Amino acid sequence: MTRTRSKLTQGRIVLAIAIIAFATFSLLVPGFLSAGNVSRLLQNVSILGILAMGMALSIIGRGIDLSMVASMAVSVAWMLAEMNAGASFAHAFGYALIFSIAVGLINGVLIAYVEIPPIFATLAMGTAIYGFGRVFLLASDVNYLPDSWAWLNTLATAAPLGIPVSVLCFGAVCGIGHLFLRRAREGRYIYMMGDNPQAARITGVPLRVMIVAQYVLTSLVALTAGLLMAALVATMNTRIVGSTYVYDIILVAVLGGISLSGGRGGAGSVIVGTLLIGILLNGMTMMNLGYTTQNVIKALILLAALIMDSLVNPRDEQTSQQGDI
């Protein structure tokens, strides 16, 4: 699996851009560098970061999960709806957990056994999950955290030792993700599947089972992010399914150096990608730049990162993989 690669990996380029952006905002925007703002900055992107870690799991194994946002929104909205109907926390959470695992299983089976390409299987599943949720589970798009469960909001907005709970969650998910990918045998399998699925199979990786496991994991990470989101803003609006949020998630993952063709990158890539987006969003909001201006600047910086990677690490016979996009 060793490749001839320059030391300037995409992850490092993006890290450098993040540091430059951070330094620029620190000089230009008063208050940007304060401890409080840095923790807010991290907090605002921690949910996106957690989702990107989940997405990373499926992308590294040469998959992709476009149903992630739907799975997150519908399972958590269902949980809130059950809570509003008077169910206990364990009961309501149990429903969400079962729903989330079921979504992962169906995704995995469709991809591993029915052999539908992941991009189509999960695209269709996303729509199916939302439709199922809206027709059978949810009376309304917007579901509020009931007042009797306000402690969840208190818990999510706490900041022990000055670090917001959501940042701690992001750290924990990345930490567990890192240990799983680098230390666990199943984690190594995911890299092997991403690098060359056929070779992995020949060397004894239980390919189909691993694919199913991979999508269940991604769906569970989505549930974690959804719980945090609902607890933070005390509501879950399933309309998020129709938004472009899933592309933001993919962007964060890919930006940090997780190749869409699989087998490359890790938790570090997710952290770097999340940091850059967080710094840009926070700094531009503080500069009070308009919505469209913000989008243009964000897009230009992302393009710049991709162009630099392409210049520093050109694709050739040695670096490209079978099935590279």
Place this chain on the structure above:
Amino acid sequence: MKITTTLVTAATLCLAVLASPLAAQDATPGAGFYNALKGKKIGFVPIAMGFNETQAWRTAMERQAAALGYEIIVRDPNWSIEAGIQAINSLIDEKPDILIIENIDNRSYNRMVQKSIAAGILTIQTQQRSEIASDAYMGPDWNEMGRNAVDGMVQLCGTDSGKNGKIAIIQGALTAPASLLQQAGIDEALKAHPEITVVSNQAADWDATKAYQIATTVLQQEPDLCGIVGFWDVADAGIASAVKEANLQGKVAVITSGSGARDSACDKIASGDFTFYTSYNTAGQGRDLNAIIRTLLQTMPAPGSKPFDLLSPLIRITKDTMTPSSCWTLDELAQIGG
């Protein structure tokens, strides 16, 4: 004598015959009303079903339709402009008597509104107006909503309040009249209030999570902020969360507006999440829609010939002015709405 008697009798008979239609109408009051409505078909294309405003209208309209024997056909495009255009097109082909369109912005459905009128369908626009006038517009005057928000700012952060007047605005989607016109109303009204300074103005795209993120950043940057103005209660739940998280509830005012549904309005006013709320009272809007339907179906003007507005009366709600009837729930509407 005989001739006179005959003539009088004949004249009386004639009069009776001539007057009989009137007499028949008097005998069964409202027959014209019922006949005008019975068996009619009404198409409704909302931005999306599944949120307070559209669900309330639908509930109110279906209650009246069931009582008077006409049909409401709902086509849900779920926030998609393309799906909305398809839905409107297919409804136009089905030739309903009335088509109700909730615009997603001020342009996208322009041609659809024209096409519907040209096809001879009475066309009602709700909540947001396109650039093309149709038979009726039902919804708030968004400029007035903006002026209301400024009244809230002045009351809570102006000179008399002893506060510094620093305000942040978190808008909805920049292309939506609800955002554009509300902002215009705010800009206009703020000219008379130099003591209010807008330190930040961002768009959160009607999304609670984005509103939350912008609010946390702004609160961090402006620790002495006096108030945050949001444009829709559903998204502004995120602003309230950010304020609570920063331990600033009661110190930073949250000024918002919306449908006046109990869960998104009164519950949050009671809990201190929202300080000043302007409701366009969607329960009342449901009744307004029903009134427009009844009127148009009885008068049957040529489509597009006599456009009129039915602007929603606004209600201001704060903790002090809130009463049990300030807000509504869908269950209530299903029983007594419309």
